[in-house]
Amino acid sequence: MKFQRKLAAAAVLSALSTLSHAQSAPQGTDAAIPKVVVTATPFRAAEGDQILTPAKILSGDELRDKVGGSLGETLSQELGVSASGFGPGASRPIIRGLEGSRVKMLENGMAVSDVSGLSNDHAVAAEGAVARQIEILRGPAALLYGSGAIGGLVNVVNERIPTHLEQKPVGQAEVRYGTVDDSRNASGSIDAAAGAIGFHVDGNIRRAHDYKIPGPRALGDDSSPRGRLSDSFTRQETGGAGASLIGDWGHVGASFSLLDSLYGIPSGEGARIDQSQTRYDIDSLVNTPFDGVESFKFKLGYTDYQHTELDAANEPEVKFTNRSLESRWELAHKPLAGWHGTLGMQTENTHFAALSEHEDHTTVPATHSTSVAGFLVEERDFGKLRMNAGVRLESVKRRPSGMQKRDFDLASYSIGGMYPVLPGYSAGMTLSVAQRAPATEELYSEGPHHATETFDIGNPDFxxxxxxxxxxxxxxxxxxxxxxxxxFENKVKDFVFGHITGVLVEEEGEELRERIFEQADARIRGAEAEIGYNQLGQGLSLRAFADTSRGKLERGDSLPLQPAKRVGFDLGYRKGPLRTGMSLMRAMEQDRLASVEETATPAYTQLGANLSYTQKYRSHDLTWFLLAKNLLDEDIRLSTSLLKDVSPLPGRNFVFGVRTRF
Structure with a gap:
């Protein structure tokens, strides 16, 4: 399906034509630092107030500085978060060493419903360039959104369906250019109101050529190609519009969005992926519908997704399709016997298939999956101790064409507490049990996956x-x-993983590595720490962080594609219209190899910087900015990438741009 470019272009041009005053920077005091609400939690608490879900919110200037061509790139330097690194077009977040279907991707609190959880070469169908904020949730409360969230979730909030009326048109717009890949990006969004109806329009256009690399393409091979990394280009267009009726009683609205993307897979075989998605959403909230109830929410989302894997000659090899209908009900009750909480139900109905263009194999057969879940989360204070408890019960059914049917009954629950040991200081603990049904491809794969150069074999008895x-x-x-x-420590019984056996399978003249999905008990342990000084205030600001995680099978092998130990430092300075800073991250050598991995990942140092200046222009403010990435021009390989031996990250890159918020 061809994308209608006029929608995205109109959003950008409209935003640029209505520039107004930008918001001033917050001051460095508690009273002046705004609390940004985490929308994906049942209590909509602020960052730092979470018990069941340690949270991080990217918004404002911090988000704009870090936004990249993919969600993985945007979030890759956050605490406990790394990226899959399957080229710039398909980099997905990895949370505490867990990836794929164990990390759920949301847009405005509803599943993105793409197929990025199936394989690292599949891009996330959510755009960070037009996001108001991006929320990272780690921990058991993320299970409220599905059993696939054992590792956590990422929620992209673009507020495409307005929830409050604006007195005048507001929004943001930005254009930027990058030197390492000749990239051009334009994005914008506008919110306005007419009477009791709120409107929203947003759009993004991105063009990037193959990027420059700092050394030889192949790790340890000086004779391999240099210059630009072939098939590292991306082309993407997104656009969306929404409207809602808003009053003191609440709101009800709907939105529509489109995505069209073509990006390369730098595996050396000339693969690329042509991706498209159409999405429809309904969102409603009724305040105090009856006695004892604070609010009732209802959400409905339908997604029609597809992508085709192409070879070097642009001939189709495998086509992935996913049509999904999701509904969600939430009832927030007023305090009852001291407990305040949310009761809800979620349903999902999906039709998924991965069909080879050749008659010999079906990569994954057409499969109809349904899930019905009920959840309850409650919170109560016992003196100074604040307690949370949650439970989720879910039934999942998988109905493949011509293969074994499977039913799974899942039960997940958690309890946590936070205690203020001193004013401003607190300590907490969380215990949880979470269950996940094996994904469709883990059960039923039986064919080639050319982008990853594997021949995948699932097991319907998992x-x-x-x-x-x-x-x-x-x-x-x-x-x-x-x-x-x-x-933290996670002990996982019957952990599903892909085991590359070393056997080569001949497929249409191409040799593919045999990958068999297996189950074994696993354990993931880790630690994270972060300290910041004056992070949002005027003057000098500092941040330091470190994180590590280790995933092992109980039989002794390391889990594949585990993140490296990292330590990082940020230094910033704000004064009036000037804002500048630099960041330094050191990733250690990752030599804890799985049985199927052959090479250790070298250590690297990643240095970046930013500079921005806001100037008055007639009746509005413009912010000019310069971002520098990989200033040391290091040969950076990611231990979490299947392509680390043949696909380094981009070399030194300078990004120039201008933006406004109004």
Whole structure:
């Protein structure tokens, strides 16, 4: 399906034509620092107030500085988050060493419903360039959104369906250019109102050529090609519009969005993916519908997604399709016997297939999956101790064409508490049990996947995964100096993973590596720490962080594609219209190899910088900015990437641009 370019272009041009005053920078005091609400939690608490879900919110200037061509790139330097690194077009977040279907991707609290969880070469069908904020949730409360969220979730909030009326048109617009890949990006969004009806329009256009690399393409091979990394280009267009009726009683609205993308897979075989998605959403909220109830929410989303894997001659090889209908009901009740909570139900109905263009094999047969889940989350204070408890019961059915049917009954629950040991300081602990049904491709794969150069074989007899999690947290959330530290351990029974056997399968004249999905017990342990000084205030700001995780099978092997240990530092300065900063991250050598991995990932140092200046132009403000990435021009390989041996990250890159918020 061809994308209608006029929608995205209109959003950008309209935003640029209505520039107004930008918001001033917050001051470095508790009273002036705004609390950004985490929309994907049942209590809509602020970052740092979470018990069941340690959270991070990217918004404002911080988000604009970090936004990249993919969600993985945008979030790759956040605490506990790394990226899959399957080229710039398909980099997906990895949370605490867990990836794929164990990390759920949301847009405005509803599943993105793409197929990015199936394989690292599949891009996430959500755009960060037009996001108001991006939320990272790690921990058991993420299970409220599905059993696939054992690792956590990422929620992209673009507020495409307005929830409040604007007094005048507001929004944002930005254009930028990058030197390493000759990239051009234009994005914008507008919110306005007419009477009791709110409107929203947004759009994004991105063009990027193959990017420059700092050394030889192949790791340790000086004779391999240099210059630009072939098939690292991206082309993407997105656009959306929404409207809602808003009053004191609440709101009801709908939205429509389109995505069209073509990007390369730098595997050396000339693969590329042609991706498109059409999405429809309905969102409603009724305040105090009856006594004892604070609010009732209803959401409905339908997604029609497809992508085709193309070879070097642009001939189709495998076509992936996914049509999904999701509904969600939430009832927030007023305090009852001291407990305040949310009761809800979620349903999902999907039709998925991955069909080879050749008659010999069906990569994944057409499969109809349904799930019905009920959940309850409650919160209560016992003196100074704040407790949360949650439970989710879910039934999942998989009905493939011509293969074994499977049913899974899942039960996930958690309990956590946070205690203020001193004013501004708190300590907490969370215990949880989470269950996940094996994904469709893990059960029924039986064919070639050319983009990953594998021949995948699933197992329809797999059991459900069961994860037992414990997490300890200490934090300081007030004052100019704030910090937090987390320790966690996940023990997973019947963990599903892909085992590359070393056997080569001949397929249409191409040799593919045999990948068999297997189950074994696993354990993931890790630690994270972060400290910041004056992060949002005027003057000098500092941040330091470190994280590590280790995933092992109980039989002794390391889990594949595990993230490296990292330590990072940020230094910033704000004064009036000037804002500048630099960041330094050191990733250690990753030599904890799975049985199928042959090479260790070298250590690297990643240095970046930013500079921006806001100037008055007639009746509005313009912010000019310069971003520098990989200033040391290092040969960076990601241990979490299947392509690390043949696909380094981009070399030195300077990004120039201008933006406005109005």
């Amino acid at each position: 059991k459900k995964e069961t994860s037992h999690n414990i997490e300890l947290t200490v934090q300081k959330t007030t004052g100019l100096v704030r910090w937090k530290a987390n320790l």
